[in-house]
Amino acid sequence: MGKVLEMRAITKQFPRVLANDKVDFDLNHGEIHALVGENGSGKSTLMSILYGLYQKDGGEIIVRGQPVQITEPRQAIDLKIGMVFQHFMLIEPLTVAENIVLGSEIRKGPFLDHKRMVSEVERLSEEYGLKIDPNAKVADLSVGLQQRVEILKALYRGADILILDEPTAVLTPQEVEDLFEVLNTLKSKGTSIVFITHKIKEVLAVSDRVSVLRRGKKIGTKSTAETNEQELAEMMVGRVVLLRVEKGPAKPGREVLRLDGVTVKDQFGHVKVNNVSLTVRSGEVLGIAGVEGNGQSELVEAIAGLTKVAGGSIHLSNQDITGWSPLRVRRAGFGLVPEDRHRRGLVLDYSVADNLILGLHGSKPFVHNGLRSEKKIAEHAEELIRDYDIRPPVASQPARALSGGNQQKIVVAREFTQNPDLLICSQPTRGVDVGAIEFIHQQVIAQRDQGAAVLLVSAELDEVLSLSDRVAVMYNGEIVNVMPIEEVTEHKLGFLMLGGRPEEYDANEVSGSADQD
Amino acid sequence: MRTKIKALPWQELLLPLAAVVLALLIGSVFILYVGENPLTAYGILFKESLGSVRNIATTLQRATPLMFTGMAVAFAFRAGLFNIGAEGQLYIGAFAAAWVGFTFANLPRIIHLPLAIVAGMAGGALWASIAGVLKAKLGVHEVINTIMLNFIALFLTDWLVTGPFHGGSWVPETARISASAALSRIYPPTRLTTAVYLAVVAAAAVYLILWKTKRGYELRAVGLNPSAAEYGGINVARNTIIAMAISGALAGLAGTEQILGLHNRFILRFSSDLGFMGVAVALLGKNHPVGVILAAILFGALQAGSAAMDRLTAVPRELITIIQALIIFFVAAEYLIRRMLRLKEDA
C-alpha cells in the first residue's frame, strides 16, 4: 500500500499560539487513520491546512507523490481531498440531491437537470452503500443522515482522501455504528480516511493507525492493533489518566429538586415531556440516560425556566419555581451546563472574561451601581482560567478563538464555581478530550460531595454509568424507570432506552440470559 | 469559519479608508466625463470643507445631525436591531422639541433649552419604543415596523404642522421657537451650534453604556446571541425595547438639533433623509461611536464642499451623492475589498 498523502514538518503560527509545530503526518492508500489529541492540540488546524482553509507557515504537502501548494479549498477538491466539518455546511431547505451537486450542478441547457441529478446521487449512494433519499429535504433529516449527505457531497466531488473532523461528536450510539460501517465500506473501495475524534474506544474500533498530537507537536503514530486505551490516553495528555471515576458512596440528604407530573409541549403543541415526576437529593447524582431527542432537552429547559411548562410543578429547595424567569431560577441556586455550548452557553464574540460572568453579570462583585467592575471581572477570569486550566490562558481573547474543549471548560468553570444547590449537566463532556473529561468528571463528583444535587443528562452510557448514583431512563418524553446504580447494566439501559418496558426486561432476562455476552 | 477572529484595530480602519479611496477613484471617472480635472474638483472639495476654520465649522455643522442618527442606528445594531426608523423618530423628536420651544415662551433659558432637548429625546425614544414593543412582544420584525412607523411619523407631523400647529404664515411651518430654547452658535456666521458638543457627549455616553455598564453587557449579548443571553438570565424582550428607546432618543436628538439650532421652527419634511443617512454613517463607522463621529464628519465634509465644487467647476453637486453611495457599496462589499487588499484573516 502506497502513501496517498504526506505532510512534512507542517508549522502554523497563530497570533498567540503555535498551533502546529513541525508536524509530520501521512496517510496510506485505503486506510483509516485516526487523529487524536487534547483540545487545542492542533488537529483541526492541521486538517484545515490540508484543505486549504489556513496557510501553513512551514513544511510541505505531498499528495500522491507530487509536492503541492494548497491555498484554497478549490485546489484541495481538485486534488480529490474532501472534508466533513463538525458543523455541517448544508442548505437546509434544499433536497439531498441539490445539496450534493451544489457547485457542480448537472444542466440541460440553461436549466438544472433534476432527473439526472437524482439518478446520479442514487448511483453514488448505491455504490458506497450510503442509503439516502435524494428527494428528502435536508432540514427533515436526522443529524446522522445530514452527515451522510456531507460525505456524499465529498464523494460526488471525487474525493478519495476524506477528512472527518469529530464526526461522532453529534451522533447517537446507533448512528456511530452506522458511520463506522460506512467508513469500512469506503475503505474497502480504496478511499483513505482521516478520522478526528476524542473517543479512544472509537479509535480502537475503526482505525488502522493512530497519530497523537499534543500542544501542536506530533507525539507519535501507532498501529492500532499494537496499542491500547491507557497508552493512547497517556500519549494524549502526557501523564497517567484515570479512565474510571473515583468516587465514594453518595450521601443523599434533603430533597432539592422535585418534579411533579411535568409536561412540556413544543411550539406546535406536541407533547415532548409527558407527566414526568422525579426527585433529586442533595449529595447525589441522578443520571438521565436516553437516546437524544426523547425529551431530555425540553425537560432541562423547563427546569431552567427557558421553556414554558404545560402542566405539573417544579420545586427547587421547597420553593415552587414553576414559571419563574431564568434569572430567578438561577438566583434560587441553580447552575446549568447546557447541551449546546455555542447556542446557549457562550456568547462566542465576547471575551473569555465576559463569558465567565454570563448570568452573574448583574450580581455583586461584578457590577457596582450598574457599572462593570472591570477589576473584579478580570480577577474572576484569572482565577477560573487557572483553576480550570483554560488554554490559552488569555482572558481578553474572544471565546470563538478557543478550541471546543476549552470553550466547554469556560461554561463548566462558570457554572460550577457558583456552588449551586441544583446543578444540571447536559452532555457535559461533548467534544472534550480525555484529560478534560477526567477533570470535569472529578468536578461533578466534587460538587456532589459538597452537597449539590446533580442532574446529569448524557448520551454517553459510560458517563451515565460512571457518575450516577441513580439512573433514570427517558424514552418518548417519559421517565421509564428509575433505579439505583447497583441494579443497572449497560444491557438493561440499552433495552430501556430503545423503548423496552422494565417488566419485559426482567421477564426476558430470565429466559434470554443464555444468549447474552 | 468557526475560527474567524476579530480583525486587528488598524485593519478595522483600513477597510473604510479603502472604501473611501476607491469611491473617490471611481468618482474621478465621472469628473473626467464632464470634462474636468479630478484633482481640481477634489482640491476644491477639500479646500471648501476643511481648508479653513470657517469651512471646518461648516463641515461640522453638516455632520452634527449625522452623528446623532448614525449613533442611533449603531446603538440599535449593537443590540441586534436594524433600526431604519431613525427618520421617523427624528421627526417626532423634532416636533416635540419645537412644541416645547414655541409653547413655553416665558421660561428662563437655563430651563427652557434643556427641557426642549429632553422633549426631543423623549419624543424619539417613545416613537422607537413602539417599534421595540412590536418586535419584543409580537415578533413583528423591526425593519418592517420601523419603515411603517416612518410613514406614520411623517404624515402625523405633516398634519400637525399644516393643521393644529400651523404658524399662520403661507408656508407649512410652525411658529418660531422662542430665543430661550435656541442653541447658541459657536462660530458665526457659520451655523455650527453647541449641538456638536452634545454629539460628542452622546458618543461618550453610548460608549460607556455599551461597554462599561451591566445594561450594555446585556444589550450586546442580546445582539450577539439571544439564546445565550436568555440562558444567562437576560430578559431579551426588555432589552430590545430599551435598545430601541435609547436609539430613538439619539435619533430624536438629531431632529432636536435641526429645530433648535438650524430652522428654529418645525418645517414640513425638513429632514432630507438624515435618518437614512444614519444607516450609511453607522455602516461606515463600523457601529462604533468613534467611527460614527469620523464617518459623519466625512459625509459632512462632502456635503459642505459640494456647493463650491458645483459653483466653481462643471461637476454637479450630485457627484457627492454618487460618492457617498459608492463608499457604502464598498464598505458593504467588505469581502471584495479584503481580497483586493489581501487581508488574510489569520495573517
Ligand SMILES: Nc1ncnc2c1ncn2[C@@H]1O[C@H](COP(=O)(O)OP(=O)(O)OP(=O)(O)O)[C@@H](O)[C@H]1O
Ligand atoms: N483562527 C485562529 N486564531 C487564533 N488561534 C487559533 C485559531 N484557530 C485555532 N487557534 C488556536 O490554535 C490551537 C489549535 O486549535 P485547533 O482548533 O486546531 O485544536 P483541535 O485539536 O482541533 O482542538 P479540539 O479538539 O478542541 O477541536 C488552539 O490553541 C486554538 O486556540
Ligand SMILES: [Mg+2]
Ligand atoms: Mg478541532
